[in-house]
Amino acid sequence: MLSFDIRHRQGDFTLAVAARIGPGLTALSGPSGSGKTTILKIVAGLIRPQAGQVRYAETVFVDSTQGLWLPPHQRRCGMVFQEARLFPHLTVRQNLLYGAWFRRVRGGQADLAGADLAGIVELLGLDALLNRRPANLSGGEAQRVALGRALLAKPRLLLMDEPLAALDAARKADILPYLEKIRDTAQVPILYVSHAQAEIERLASRILKLEEGRFIV
Amino acid sequence: MDQLVAFFDLSEAEWVAVGLSLRIAAVATLCSLPLGVIVALALARGRFWGRGLLDGLVHLPLILPPVVTGYLLLILFGRRGVLGEPLDQIFGVTLAFRWTGAALACAVMGFPLMVRSMRLSIEAVDRRLEDAAATLGAGPVWVFFTVTLPLCLPGFLAGMVLSFAKAMGEFGATITFVSNIPGETQTLASAIYGFLQVPGGDGPAVRLVVLSVILSMGALLASELLSQRARRRQS
Secondary structure, three states: EEEEEEEEOOOOEEEEEEEOOOOOOEEOOOOOOOOOOHHHHHHHOOOOOEEEEEEEEEEEEOOOOEEEEOHHHHOOEEEOOOOOOOOOOOOHHHHHHHHHHHHHHHOOOOOOOOEEEEEEEHHHHHHHHHHOOOHHHHHHHHHHHHHHHHOOOOOOEEEEOOOOOOOOOHHHHHHHHHHHHHHHOOOOOOEEEEEOOHHHHHHHHHEEEEOOOOEOO | HHHHHHHHHOOOOHHHHHHHHHHHHHHHHHEEEHHHHHHHHHHHHHHHHHHHHHHHHHHHHHHHHHHHHHHHHHHHHHOOOOOOOHHHHHHOOOOOOOOOHHHHHHHHHHHHHHHHHHHHHHHHHHHHHHHHHHHHOOOOOHHHHHHHHHHHHHHHHHHHHHOOOHHHHHOHHHHHOOOOOOOOOOOHHHHHHHHHHOOOHHHHHHHHHHHHHHHHHHHHHHHHHHHHHHHHHHH
16 A cells, blocks of 8 residues: 655645555546656655655655655666666666566565566567667567566556557557556556546546646545 | 888887886876766766866866976975875875876876766766666666666776877876986877987987877777767667
C-alpha cells in the first residue's frame, strides 16, 4: 500500500494531493499541467516535495515534519518514462540487467512472480533484441525493453509516466497487451499516468482524476 | 626514403629533448587528470558561490601571457616561493629548475583545455538517463561510473589529448619557471629556441620543428576523432 499526502509549489502552480494506492493499476488522469508527472516524480524521489509524506507500507520515503528523505536509489520504485531512456552505451541485455544487478547487491527477495531475465524476455518478446544497441531499436521495441528493465529491478511499486504517448497507434496496440499482462502478473501497485481515455479505460482498476494540482471526485 | 631517415637522424641531445618532452607531457596530463575531472564536474553541475571565479581562474592561463604564468609559478613554487619553500623543506620536493617543475608549468597551461573539453562532454549527458539509473537502484557514485563516465569518456579522452598536445608545445611558462637546462628542463620547444640562438643551429632546429608539427597534428587529429565519437555516441 502506497500512501501520500503532499503539498508542492512550482512557480504559481500548487500541487496538493493525498491518496492511498493499493494493488492493481491506478490511473492518474487529467489535462497536461495538472501535476500527474510531478506526483510520480515525488513518489520516485526525483523531486523533493516542499511538505508532506510519502510512505510505502512501513517504509517512509519522505516525511517533511521529521526531515526524513530516502534517496531514489533506495526506494525500489520501478519507473517507466514517456521516452524509453535506455542507456545508449549498453546492449539491450545489459540494459535489462542494470537494475537487477543493484537489486542483487542489496540482497533483495523476489517480489514479482517469475521476474527473472528469461521470464521477462518471454513476457515481453525481447528474445531477438538482446544483443542489439538501443540506437537500433524502434520506439515500441525500446519501450518494451524499458518495461522489462523496470520489472527486472524487482520494484515494490511501478510508476509509469505516459509510457505509450510517444508511440503511434499501431505500436500502442502492440504494447497494450503486455501492459495488461504486467498488471495481472505483477503483485505490486501500479501508478499509471495518462491522458488517453481509451488506454485508461482498458487498463485501470481505479482512476484518480487530477485538475490543477488537486484530485476531483 | 634514405633522405627521410637521414633527416630524422637526431643527435643524442635532441633525442633527450624529445624524450623529456614526452615524459613531461605525460606526467603533466596524468597528474592534472583527477583535479581536471573534479573541476569539470563542479563547473558543469555545481551550484556554489564562487563558481564564476573558479571558471575564470581555470581559464586564466589561456589568456595571460605565458611569461606571466611562468613568473607567477616562480613566485609560488620557487625555492623561496610561498608554496615552494614548505614543499622543499617539509616534503623535499623541489620544482624550480627541475623537470617536475616543467611538468607543473605544462599541467597549468594545459588545464583550461582539459577542463573545457570534459565540461562540455558532462554538460551534453542527458540527465534523464541518470534519473532512470537512480530509480533502478544506482546510487550517485554508481550512476557516475556506470552512466555519466562512459557517456563522457570520448570527451574526457579528447581533453587529455589536448592537454598532452599543449604540454608538448609549451614554451613560455616553462622556460620562465624552470629555464632551459639540457637533460633536465630542455624540452622540444626550448631546444628549438636554443638552436636558433646559436650560429649554424638552423639545421637541427628545422628537424625538431618538423617533428614538433607532426606530434601536434597527430594529437589534434586524435582529439578530433575522439570528440566525433563522443557526438555519435550521445545521439
